[in-house]
Amino acid sequence: MPLVVQFTGPREVGVADEPSSPLGAGQVRIATWYSGISAGTELTAYRGSNPYLNKTWDAAARLFTEGAPAFSYPVSGWGYQEVGQVTEVAPDVTSPRVGDVVYGIWGHRAETVVPAAIAARRLLPAGVDPVHGVFARVGAIALNAVLAADVHLGEHVAIFGQGVIGLLATRLAGLNGASVTAVDGLADRVALASRFGAVQAVPADVAGGAAVAVRTVTGGAGADTAIELSGSYRALHEAIRSVRPGGRVVAAGFYQGDGAGLRLGEEFHHNRVEIVASQISGTPRALGDRWNHDRLLSVVMSLVASGAVDVAPLVSHVMPVTEVAGAFELLDRRPAEALQVVLRFPGAP
Numbered sequence: 149m150p151l152v153v154q155f156t157g158p159r160e161v162g163v164a165d166e167p168s169s170p171l172g173a174g175q176v177r178i179a180t181w182y183s184g185i186s187a188g189t190e191l192t193a194y195r196g197s198n199p200y201l202n203k204t205w206d207a208a209a210r211l212f213t214e215g216a217p218a219f220s221y222p223v224s225g226w227g228y229q230e231v232g233q234v235t236e237v238a239p240d241v242t243s244p245r246v247g248d249v250v251y252g253i254w255g256h257r258a259e260t261v262v263p264a265a266i267a268a269r270r271l272l273p274a275g276v277d278p279v280h281g282v283f284a285r286v287g288a289i290a291l292n293a294v295l296a297a298d299v300h301l302g303e304h305v306a307i308f309g310q311g312v313i314g315l316l317a318t319r320l321a322g323l324n325g326a327s328v329t330a331v332d333g334l335a336d337r338v339a340l341a342s343r344f345g346a347v348q349a350v351p352a353d354v355a356g357g358a359a360v361a362v363r364t365v366t367g368g369a370g371a372d373t374a375i376e377l378s379g380s381y382r383a384l385h386e387a388i389r390s391v392r393p394g395g396r397v398v399a400a401g402f403y404q405g406d407g408a409g410l411r412l413g414e415e416f417h418h419n420r421v422e423i424v425a426s427q428i429s430g431t432p433r434a435l436g437d438r439w440n441h442d443r444l445l446s447v448v449m450s451l452v453a454s455g456a457v458d459v460a461p462l463v464s465h466v467m468p469v470t471e472v473a474g475a476f477e478l479l480d481r482r483p484a485e486a487l488q489v490v491l492r493f494p495g496a497p
Contacts, residue, residue, distance in 0.1 A: 151493070153183075153256035153472050154224045158196030161476050163469060164224065169261040176244060176264045177236035181496035183256045183469070184229030184282030185489045187311055187479050188379055188402050193226050194476050197404045225255030231272065231281035232260075232493075243268040251281035251449070256469070258493050269442055273453035278497065279466065280452055282490055283316070283459045287448030288441065289428045290316035290377075293400040294324060295435060296426040297373040301325030306362045306371040306390045309378030309401060310337040310349075312462050312488050317375055317400075319344040319457050329365050331358045331386070332378075334484050343461060352383065359389030359415075370395060375426075377401050382409035393419040400426040465489045 149165035156162065171177055192198035199205075201223075204215035234248045241264040244250060249272040254260035272281050290313045299305055305321045307314055310332035321328050322345030330341035333352040341349040350361040363370050372395060374387035379401030387397045415421065426432075431439040451457040464487040467475050475489045 150258035151469060152224045152258065153227065153469065153491070154222050155193055155226065156222045159194060159476075159480070160221075161194060161473050163472060164222075166224065166257060168259060171236055171238055171261055173238050173240055174264055175238050175261050176234050176241060176267050177259060177261050178232040178250060178252075178254070178267065179235045179259050179495055180230055180232040180254070180257060180493045181249075182231045182279050182282055182466070183227050183491045183493070184286070185227070185256075185475060185479060185491065186229065186286065187483070187486075187489075188313070189228075190226055191476070191480060192402060192404060193223060194480060225257045227256040228253040228285045229282040230254050230256075230260075231278050234267065235259075237264065244271060249278055249281070251284045251445075253285060256472070256491060258469075270445065273449055276449070276453050277460075279463060279490055280459050281449075282488070283312075283452065283462070284445045284449050285428070286313050286488075287316050287452070287457070287459075288444035289313050289400070289426075291320055291444050291448055292428055292431060293317055293375050293377065293398050293426040294320045295439065296398045296400070296424050296432045297321070297375055297396065298432075298434070299324045299326045299373060303327070303372040304329065304366050304369075306331060306358075306374040306387065307346075308332075308352075308358070308374065308376045308383045308387045309380075310334075310341045311377070313400075314375075314377040315340060315344045315462060315487075316457065316459075317377060318346050320451075321375070322346075323451075323456065326373075329362050329371065331362070331383070336484060337487075340461065352386070357389065358383075358386045362390040372396075373398065375400060379403050380409075381407045385410045385414075388419075388421050388423070389415045391419070391421055394422070395419070396422045396424060398424050398426050459488075462488045463490060466492050469493050 152166035205218040305326040330346035330349040370392040376387040
């Protein structure tokens with residue numbers, strides 16, 4: 149039977165067998181080639197801190213409440229950065245065709261069955277390395293945050309967190325005309341930020357705090373906008389400190405637990421800072437119906453295909469799916485050694 153990645157408890161992950169799904173009308177079967185691990189959302193599942201594992205999510209009320217967790221161990225197939233090849237199509241399907249390579253979201257599993265209409269919208273552009281298809285979703289998250297920041301030509305943007313999504317946001321904000329100051333706690337990521345277009349890159353632990361460094365770069369004025377992508381409450385606080393009075397902070401990280409280090413009675417209150425949440429389930433309201441999830445994905449992949457966004461430097465490891473336990477341990481215990489870790493499934497080129 150096909151393999152699927154399964155969390156069996158906090159910091160316990162491996163592979164299990166999963167029965168193949170039947171192919172229905174209007175569907176296609178995809179054999180997974182590569183699947184990227186998210187060092188944010190998925191690590192919360194690995195560590196057991198994800199709220200879905202500890203609280204009830206009331207989808208109708210849009211509230212987390214105390215009670216039976218929305219998910220419980222074992223949890224199979226978590227993941228959202230997949231690329232694979234169409235191996236079978238239903239008789240009524242004309243697109244995609246067998247042999248087409250598609251990207252999408254179906255979790256860390258060796259095969260999946262999806263609606264043909266969705267797969268047809270997510271054909272891997274010609275000439276793109278299949279491994280690079282795993283960046284569609286994380287690129288969309290970065291683009292969504294940049295759209296939420298409402299960046300204008302000539303403005304200064306501070307981007308906190310230079311992991312995969314932060315580096316992509318740095319590049320996208322630069323393409324949008326911003327002057328970017330990048331902030332991260334890992335020296336190698338601070339150095340890499342300049343390759344992705346940061347005009348300045350500063351360590352998170354700089355004397356006085358990163359906000360002071362951002363304000364120095366901007367001649368004391370502060371950034372017009374800050375985007376926080378690390379998921380650290382302390383970083384969110386520094387992002388708030390870094391912007392001008394009336395500036396905007398886009399909170400796009402996945403924050404866990406209580407907000408230690410976030411002091412809203414200080415700069416947030418006195419500088420009248422606007423905080424906007426960015427989450428991939430929706431696009432900024434001000435953009436109306438002009439932007440949606442499909443458009444985010446297609447724009448990111450067109451930028452990758454054109455070479456405007458080079459994702460090759462982000463791939464630090466490509467590992468067999470059977471080594472998934474080591475992959476998660478690497479991201480969890482030694483983050484300075486890894487950026488995008490990609491799982492390779494049997495049959496991948």
